[in-house]
Amino acid sequence: MKLEHLSVTPKAITRDDNSHIDQLLVAGPGHDAVEALQSVKHRIDKDTTVCLMTDGLGVLEEVRQRIFRGTESSPSFLLGHMSHRLAFNRGQDSVKELRFGKTQLTFGDFGRDMEKTETRMNFVKALQGVKDLNSSLTPFDKWLHFKLPSVILDSVVEPVCVLLEIPYAGLLRNPAAQRMMHRLLTEIVSVVDSMPELEGSAAIRDFIRGNRIKQLIYSRIMARRSVPSVELERQIQNGLPTDVDYLNGFFIRRGHELGIQLPTNIMMRDMIKAKHSLAIERLNSYIRKARLEQLKAQGGGGGGSRNGGGSGQDGERQRQQADEARQQMLNQILHPEAADRLGRIRLVKEQRAIDIENRLLTLAQTGQLRQKVTEAQLKDLLTAVADNQEQEKIVVSRRKGWDDDDDDLLDL
Structure with a gap:
């Protein structure tokens, strides 16, 4: 195969x-x-x-x-x-x-x-x-030796790029960023070196001691210096979930069990989560603006531009930003197969797709979606809309993923 x-x-x-x-x-x-x-x-x-x-x-x-x-x-x-x-x-x-x-x-x-x-x-x-x-x-220690390089790199390089909002190349000319990476690495190595399940492992000992890790980090940065940070794009630009709890967070938890303090990793974890929250709020703000623009357009409001072409260009740019933010949020709340189905519907019946998207975004913004919407759930919503086109409200069958506290009544 x-x-x-x-x-x-x-x-x-x-x-x-x-x-x-x-x-x-x-x-x-x-x-x-x-x-x-x-x-x-x-x-x-x-x-x-x-x-x-x-x-x-x-x-x-x-x-x-x-x-x-x-x-x-x-x-x-x-x-x-x-x-x-x-x-x-x-x-x-x-x-x-x-x-x-x-x-x-x-x-x-x-x-x-x-x-x-x-x-x-x-x-x-x-x-x-x-x-x-x-x-x-x-054996476990050899498996961890195989996995540890990627985990350490994602715990040392990526969070600094996200926190400072710089590409990989920026790390090479930023002494403060290099010092931050050094402190993160030193704390992580102290935890790995003290983990009882790794005691006596020559593979782990040879890897974490000496300059092998630093050389690996430098080669990783050099290999990617011409591209932006993966996590910077995911978390800050797109507001996607972060795995920091399974990277720096893992070493923080193990350090606490072993009596080892990791102040730099704790600070990094908390700052990454704060940046992620700000990214989500920014996307929500764009979506609210997009919905306001849509309501104005549907109501025939606006009365035209008083300032000529410049104002029109600003409005077009704002609409583009709002559309991009809207799509980013939809990517977060839809499984890929559900997003594909909704995209096909948009090609045939654009307004129907927009109505469904608005319902889903409303549920997401009010915290009523507990997981990504599957294709099966999307089909249920589509069927409900089709069967109740003449009604002012529709009832969606209760399935996993919708909020149990909601009455499952969605306004058309």
Whole structure:
């Protein structure tokens, strides 16, 4: 099987499906893992094996704490990490491999639940059967040695770019930024060097001591110096969720357990969250302006421009900014398959798509969406609108993701 020919047409997982899940792989941002597993918890039990191939560290601990704590249905876990570089082509529903790498797996029990080893080994063999994944099962310390470089880089380089709002190249000529990265790195290394599960690991010791990490960070910055920071675009420009709790936050939690203070990492975590909140507020402000402009246009208001072409150009620029902010917010609250469906509807019935978007944005702004809207939920909303075109209000069937405190009455 070649990755470039692999079909990955997304499929929504809903609570209507009660079939048992034997093997489940959860990949992507760490902040999505808990939500993803919560949505299929009713299909998971002790005979299920879950492989967490998520960004950051500490996802497994949160999953166990928030979803499976005190339950007898807790699955067995594998931890995974891959160094492949992949690109998803949504138009062709395919994944292309940009750089060949390898995948490493390890047990997620740290000495417990060893009776479940057989079910996990079946999962390992299934992944090893996909030749292009280049998978292997390794001890935890070697797996962490494989994953740690990307985690440290994302905990040292990316947050400084986000906080200072500078590209990678800006780090090379900013002494203050370099000092900040040095302090972050020094604190993180002190935690890793004291973690009891890594005691005696030559692989980890050789990596965190000496200049190997600094050389890795410098080479990463040099390789990306001509492009903007990935996290800067995601968090500050687009207001997308941040994984800082699974990066700097992970080392802060472990440092607290070990009696190690990480003041620079704490400051960085708090500042990143504050910047993210400001980005969300800015997007909400743009959306409110867009809705006001839309209401004015629908009401025939405005009376034309008093200041000639200059005022008209300003208005057009504001509308463009509002449209961009609106689309960014929709990308945050819609699963890709739902966004694709809504885009197809817009091509045929633009006003219908706008009505649906306005309803969803209203729910998001008032905190009534607890997770991203799936294609199935979007279909329900579309069906309700179509069936009630002559009514002033529509009723949406209660499904997971809508606020339980809401009356599910949406104004047309």
